[in-house]
Amino acid sequence: MRIRHTLYRGLRLLPLPLLLSVAAPGFAAEKSPVSSGCQALSDWFPTTPFPDGNAFPQSGTLNNCAFHQWAYQMFLWLGEPSSSDADAPLNFETLAAPDKVLRPGGPDKPYPGRAAGEQPRIMVRLAKSKQTVDANDIFQAGPGAQVLVDQAGNVVYYTGLLNQDFWNFVTANKLYDLSALTSISPTQDFPVNTLELKLSWRVAAILDDQDQPQKVFIPNASTLFHTEKQTVPVVEVINGKVTDNTGKTMRAELALIGMHVVGVVKNHPEFIWATFEHKANAPDCSAVPTGSTSPVAGLPWSLYTPNSPVTVQNQFDVNNPLAVISSCRLAPYGGGNQQNTDNIQSLNASVAPHLSGSVWANYELVGAQWTGGNDAIPGPNGAPLSIQIGSLDLANTTMETFTQDTNCFGCHNGGVHTVTVGNSGQIVPAKHLNLSHFIVNYQAWLQAMQAKQNKQ
Template structure:
């Protein structure tokens, strides 16, 4: 007699019903196997808390469910979902915007018309940014436009949805990052330091706006005429430093119809970034078709319309079987994504269309972010924000996950994460735009002025092409007078 087990909750009962017709030893073996499977799932069943949605708040620290100094994978994913829920909740100071859009809580990274950093710290939203601010009136009648915000991180790849419209990006950050001097007197960014990056697509005729976090934007293809366009949020990066985790907890969320999995695609979904034909090629493992579709191979562009990109997700939940603690990681993500669903009602109903892809952190914060010290979704990448960086090879010299690009030095190492300019990629833009100078670590120890004249100009321009050496360098801390572990050069906006 055949048995069909349809879901985890009925595995045990199904096994017991199958005892008839097979010997008792085999039945006991089946029951033992099923019990172990159920126990494995239940051991990593990550629960949600209704208060995240009834009383949204930003968590200040990751729980330590396994004892002092020991957080479970679930603890990190609960931190991520609670943060996401708060950021997607309506602002109490201005209910017309969500918390992550509230300029009283977060500043927006602004750019000038030529793409150079603008002043993001002056609370005047008069530069080229992603969307119209409704929290404050537009100063001087300035129109907010977004032609500069179409490149991804890293190589600046540009992607287009199946309607041939470009994807736009926006960046917000916590207001404390404007106090450059104060932060640079510390080894690490203080707890609560937050960086956010959102990805947006133009909503087409077949898109239901109620299924997206939406925003109206003024798009100026020729920088003269403007048209108001409704955008839907398709990706959300969250990076938050806490007192116990100065490396930042890196989490990412996506819209559920962005792209299919490369190895097990659903063909009955109208994907935003994969055609029916190319999805079918994936399903059928049609080698020639897959090659012709050129999956995950975008290129830089300056056009607001272009050929539709073909994108698939290379690693579900940023993990591959065999990765460290694969089961705990993937099951924590999956069960929490499912367990938040009953709470996604009323204003939070739209969040049922989004899911947590994964998160990344380090195990021992005294050490750096080498792959052996990383935990969570080790191959984490967002399909619409890091399209071309999804082929994460954990054995490569450059591991193209979050820490591959955002290097953390560790609390016991000689460097400082606030002066290395490697952990945060926007800190220098904030400083340059607000006319503040940065202390940046030199690659070598400097012992003389002639050596400084050689090393410091390179140190500044390697951090940003907009920085120039101001003639200052030191091996001593300005705040304590103590010897610094590495020479720092003074760098100011060109």
């Protein structure tokens, strides 16, 4: 499989070797901004270096802007080619799927646990069952079979990814074994530079067996979205329930519409929780009703039904689970104080000129959230507002469509988690590692499998 690369098409107009070089790691926070305010930093361009979390600004230099800068620098680095090879995958495309390391007995291949060209697992968010609850079951947030369906009538797909620091931490501590997960210290933190991603995808086109468009939903998608050609499960309603466990697959051109970028920096083991969206996803709820097109080259909204009222937004129909859903964003820039909003807007505006001509000019930082740091890990009910900082009502319209009344720490915290596996509710005891739902869901699945074996 050859992945379509659209990231730097028309961007920067640099000589190819310079454009494709990968800079040595180094967080850019000590470099000068390109102008005043919360701005892109000068050494992000033309090639963005990896934002090493060990060099993250410490007390005395730390401010709201630094966290958003880390998020945007990481997003840009993830979109860089991983080598100077003309067909090299982008950095985020080289990351591992969680089920390649969080599996009984551990990984059977070195990082990233898959052969060259093998795609990560892509699924939809389903009701939890023994088939779907595992390290990958972190897709559309919300209880039960809440499936997001775009304006073309297609389900939205999701991918979970983790980096080598996450992988090495799991393997060094044998966290693929239940005994290791249950015995690890409740205060054990993830190491600096641990990174996990969650990506959401629209179906841009259904492809034939020659990877040619058979049915097109987004004309010229590769000029406006980052796109990939992937094999995805066919989703159906069987006995009244949505499932992607049909055994059927299809080839599709997928258009990236959202990305959670979540990583650990020094003195912030709670992770920085940042999210990006395509500008054509959905309007802010305060702008509803609105017209049929987005600001992106007159594109129709991906997730919003034109001129529909606020009262019908973000509603899932249990009686018609594959119905088109109209969505809007409850909290522009994830809320927070005015400085937080101003910093996000300023940073988006300062990055934009450097992405002119690239598909990535059509994506923007929605917001980021963190705590006061120094092991201020959110507890069972999420971090108290007194220690939360940044975008306090942060949600991504493609991933938390139905749960925008909470924020990242409302679900991702170090408290006790109850996960439904099949017909049983598995209780995962409180620990800092529960911040990652890769860990939570995998432990719940292992516990359920052990309980099943004990009954036999």
